[in-house]
Amino acid sequence: MEKATLQILNEPSKELEEFSSVSNGIKIVPEFYNGTQEKVLQRDSGTFAKWIHKNHPEINIDYNPDIKKISLHNNEYWLPLVYLASDTSVQIYLGLVINFLYDKLKGSLKGEAAKVNFSFEYKEGESYKRFSYSGDVEGLKNFNKIDINKFLEK
Amino acid sequence: MFKTEEINNFYKKNNYNLFYKLLHEKQFQKSKEILNSIEIEINKLTSADELILNDIFLLKQILLFHNSLISLWEDIFQEKYSSSWNHLQTCFDRLRNINKFSLNNKKTKELDFFEKQLLIIEKLYPYNIFMSMGIETSLFECSICGKNIDSFECEHEIGELYYGEMAFGIAKNITNINHISMVKNPMDKRCVVQYSDDSHHFKGLQFLNKQLISNQLTPITLYDANETPRKTLNNKYKKLKRNEKCFCGSGKKFKKCCINKEYIDENHIELIVNHGFKLW
Numbered sequence: 001m002e003k004a005t006l007q008i009l010n011e012p013s014k015e016l017e018e019f020s021s022v023s024n025g026i027k028i029v030p031e032f033y034n035g036t037q038e039k040v041l042q043r044d045s046g047t048f049a050k051w052i053h054k055n056h057p058e059i060n061i062d063y064n065p066d067i068k069k070i071s072l073h074n075n076e077y078w079l080p081l082v083y084l085a086s087d088t089s090v091q092i093y094l095g096l097v098i099n100f101l102y103d104k105l106k107g108s109l110k111g112e113a114a115k116v117n118f119s120f121e122y123k124e125g126e127s128y129k130r131f132s133y134s135g136d137v138e139g140l141k142n143f144n145k146i147d148i149n150k151f152l153e154k
Numbered sequence: 155m156f157k158t159e160e161i162n163n164f165y166k167k168n169n170y171n172l173f174y175k176l177l178h179e180k181q182f183q184k185s186k187e188i189l190n191s192i193e194i195e196i197n198k199l200t201s202a203d204e205l206i207l208n209d210i211f212l213l214k215q216i217l218l219f220h221n222s223l224i225s226l227w228e229d230i231f232q233e234k235y236s237s238s239w240n241h242l243q244t245c246f247d248r249l250r251n252i253n254k255f256s257l258n259n260k261k262t263k264e265l266d267f268f269e270k271q272l273l274i275i276e277k278l279y280p281y282n283i284f285m286s287m288g289i290e291t292s293l294f295e296c297s298i299c300g301k302n303i304d305s306f307e308c309e310h311e312i313g314e315l316y317y318g319e320m321a322f323g324i325a326k327n328i329t330n331i332n333h334i335s336m337v338k339n340p341m342d343k344r345c346v347v348q349y350s351d352d353s354h355h356f357k358g359l360q361f362l363n364k365q366l367i368s369n370q371l372t373p374i375t376l377y378d379a380n381e382t383p384r385k386t387l388n389n390k391y392k393k394l395k396r397n398e399k400c401f402c403g404s405g406k407k408f409k410k411c412c413i414n415k416e417y418i419d420e421n422h423i424e425l426i427v428n429h430g431f432k433l434w
Contacts, residue, residue: 034332040290046304047312054311065305069294070332071325073286073341104313107254109246109269115339 004133004143009121012128019083020123025060026052026093027083030067042078043071051100059088059096077101079118086123090131093120094143101137116140155256161209164199168192170220170264171434178374178432180366182228189220207318212255216265219248223268226275227373231366235356236348239279243343245272255315264433274379277423278358280349284340288332294323358423370427377428386420 009016019027028049030039049063072078084093097118105114119132133140156162170192176185196217199210222244229238249269252261294303298316301308303323310321349355365371391412392401400411 034288036290036330036332046294050304050306050308050311053306065302066292068290068292068329069304071289071291073288074337075339075341106259107250107252109249109253109273111273 003135004131006129006131009128009130012121016083016121016123016128019062020085020128023060023062023085024087025062025085026088027062027085028064029081029083031081033070036068036070038068040068040070041080043069044077045069045080047104048079048100051103052096055099056096060085076115076117077104079116082118082120084120084122088122090120090122094140098137098140101140105137113138155261156209156212157257158203158206158209160201160206161199161213164195165213168195173220174264174374174433177224177227178372180227180231180372182224182231185224186221189217189224193217204317208255208315211315211318211320212252215248215251215255219245219252219265219268222248223272223373226272227366230359230363233351233360233363235279235351235359238359239281239346240344242272242276242279246276251320254313267433270378271376274376274423274425275362277379277381278362280355281343281346283336283338284343285334285345286337286340287334289325289328290330290332291325291328293326295326297322297324362425365425371425374433375427375429375431376425377431378426380424380426382422382424383419384422385417388415388418391416 015027015029028041028045030041032038033040033042045063046065046069049061049065052059052061079097082093084090097116101114101116108114113136115134115136117134119130121128121130123129133143156165170188173185173188173192176188196210196213199206199213201207201210222241226238226241226245229235229241245268249261249265249272252265253259295301296303296308296310298310298319298321299308303310303312303321310316312321312323314321362371362376366373390401393416394401394408396407396409396413398408400406400408402412404411
């Protein structure tokens with residue numbers, strides 16, 4: 001069962017404001033997770049960043065590989081929080097996530113439904129928004145076909 | 155299935171037909187000898203070509219799959235249900251690699267058959283909650299080049315093949331165990347609470363064992379399954395007066411609690427055997 005949320009960020013981080021105005025591409029952002037002493041990245045962050053770097057070299061990635069990682073050892077994909085710059089649309093980013101998962105799930109057994117968890121923040125018009133998704137890959141494909149705002153209004 | 159002509163030809167010469175026949179006859183020891191002879195032939199293969207080396211990796215995965223398959227069926231035959239679970243999971247790990255690295259992600263019909271069969275067998279086990287750990291690590295070293303596998307400096311991707319070797323990250327500095335949790339969908343299903351082999355939790359496998367011993371089915375003729383929940387008598391049910399307190403301990407009146415629970419839903423799997431089915 002997929003769960004998607006879109007929230008308006010009343011107090012966006014300075015980092016997001018700066019990144020979305022002056023930079024291009026995407027920025028991979030560490031977060032606190034379940035009581036960690038410092039901000040960490042999800043285990044699949046490096047794999048995801050390298051996959052984009054290799055398959056979409058036209059997309060600029062702001063990413064620090066030396067940040068501590070947290071591995072959850074469950075059979076789900078946990079992608080990092082990402083800031084989108086103005087030249088990277090929501091649809092482009094969702095397409096990246098879907099293609100990445102498609103590539104990584106080629107070995108799946110019949111009936112194995114892969115689950116993915118990720119969030120991204122971006123500027124739309126004058127407001128900053130955060131989209132979060134937790135669910136199966138099939139459900140995610142629906143978001144790539146239609147406008148996220150319209151879908152979540154239903 | 156393979157990307158190179160050389161390994162395709164090798165596979166045609168060193169196929170598993172005799173192995174399947176012996177498995178069908180439950181001649182486990184002789185089946186292992188067949189696998190040993192295939193292994194000797196695989197170990198003679200050498201090349202400097204990356205595609206061929208990757209195909210040799212695939213050959214070895216297929217061999218290891220059959221090794222685990224025989225161990226799984228042998229354990230079920232010998233009523234070692236608890237350890238058979240690990241062999242089943244190893245079969246799945248090998249099948250995932252075979253799916254991933256086969257040409258166009260398509261494997262042989264024999265391996266497709268076993269994937270379907272083993273997914274049915276998995277449903278006979280009692281495990282549906284697993285242990286999982288959250289670990290904080292500052293560095294994952296590449297198993298091939300030794301660099302930080304999460305950096306762009308390292309050219310290798312986790313889980314991909316390079317000259318017949320799969321790249322993975324070695325956790326070099328685990329700084330904290332963040333949590334241990336119970337999950338439904340773990341990375342490794344081997345982390346389970348163990349039951350003894352004579353436990354009623356293994357009743358599905360105990361049934362399979364009886365069918366195997368009495369020749370009602372074989373590792374080859376277990377062909378399919380129908381899953382239909384059915385009603386079964388609730389052993390805890392007690393017929394009470396409507397206004398009495400319910401037997402389940404909820405504190406509610408019987409009429410507002412378990413009055414309709416004389417029969418409860420039970421998972422029911424009907425195994426379908428095809429005696430005419432052959433893989434050789």
